[in-house]
Amino acid sequence: MERLDDVTLERKRQYVLRIYELLLETYGPPSRRSQADPVGELVGVILSQHTSDVNTDRAFANLLATFGSMEAVRDASQEAIAAAIKSAGLSNVKAPRIKAVLQTIQARYGSLDLSRLASLPLEEAKSELRSLPGVGPKTAACALLFGLGMPAFPVDTHIHRVTLRLGLLPAGMSAEQAHDYLEPLVPPALVFNFHVLLIWHGRTICQAQRPKCPRCPLLLECVYGRRALGIT
C-alpha cells in the first residue's frame, strides 16, 4: 500500500481530530465495556460474519452455555459446535473455523491464553494473530482492541462506508486495506472511542441506503455530503 507523505499524514490526522470532536459532541463519549477475553473476541468475530449482532450474541451465549469454556469448545466435535452456533448461520463453515483457530492457538502457545501478546509491539501482535487460520485484519484488530486494550483499529462495514464517504480513505480502498491505512491516523488514546462513534454514526445517520446528509453533523467536512447537496 502506498505510504502517505508527512504533510498528507499530518493533514489527515488533523481531519480525524475534527471528525472525532464533531462525533463526540453529537453522541457523547462511548462507555467502555469491561475488557473481554481475546480468544472470545476471535470466536465472536468469526460468529459475526454475515449475520446480525443479535444472532451473533445469541450464538456466542449458546456456545458458552453448551460447553462452559473455550477449552471445551476446542475439544468438541465440529458437529457439536455447529449445532450450538446455529443461530449465527453458516454454522457448518464457522464451526471448523472456530475449531481450527482454537487448536492452532493451543498448539502455538500451549494454552488458550493470549495475554502475552499485550507485551508485544502492536505490529508484532497483529501479525501473530493474522497468521492464525481464518483470522483477517478485522478479527485480529477486534481481539487486540477489545480483548487486550491495544490500539488496533478494526474497520467494519459502517466504518468503511463512512470513512470512504468522508474522503478519509482514498476512493475504492477496500475494508481490508483500510485497517492499516486508518490506524496511523488515529491517536492511540482515541482508537476505542473513534471506532465506536463511527459505528454509531453509520448506523443512525450515514446509513448505506439514503444517508441523512442534510442533518449530518459532519456535512461540511464530508466530500460525499457536500457533493450530494451541491455545497461548494
Ligand code: SF4
Ligand atoms: S454528510 Fe452524508 S455521507 Fe457524509 S458522513 Fe454525513 S451522512 Fe454520511
